[in-house]
Amino acid sequence: MQELVHKHQVENGNFKSGSFTELELMMNKKAPGCGVKADPNIRSRHKKLKRDFMAVHLLRSKSGQGWDETTCTPIIDDDVFEDLLKV
Numbered sequence: 001m002q003e004l005v006h007k008h009q010v011e012n013g014n015f016k017s018g019s020f021t022e023l024e025l026m027m028n029k030k031a032p033g034c035g036v037k038a039d040p041n042i043r044s045r046h047k048k049l050k051r052d053f054m055a056v057h058l059l060r061s062k063s064g065q066g067w068d069e070t071t072c073t074p075i076i077d078d079d080v081f082e083d084l085l086k087v
Helices: 002-006 019-030 038-061 078-086
Strands: 065-068 073-076
Touching: 019 038, 038 065, 038 073, 073 078
Parallel strands: none
Antiparallel strands: 065 073
16 A cells, blocks of 8 residues: 555545555455455455544544553543443
């Protein structure tokens, strides 16, 4: 993926058209026979990683919460956590 960033195939955190196909070709070249396809394998994995990143980013940016650098987990009061679950 870093190679695509250096080739300017990513803009504002989004891959440009054809980037997933190019990534598929790159992966199949490095690991022949892996069978990874741009759609659905790479695209769905990217979507999940992006969704997970946004969830962690939201937790880290909320006031009244902290982040444990040792365990890489959020530190959050039970009341605040319950409010987040309601949303």
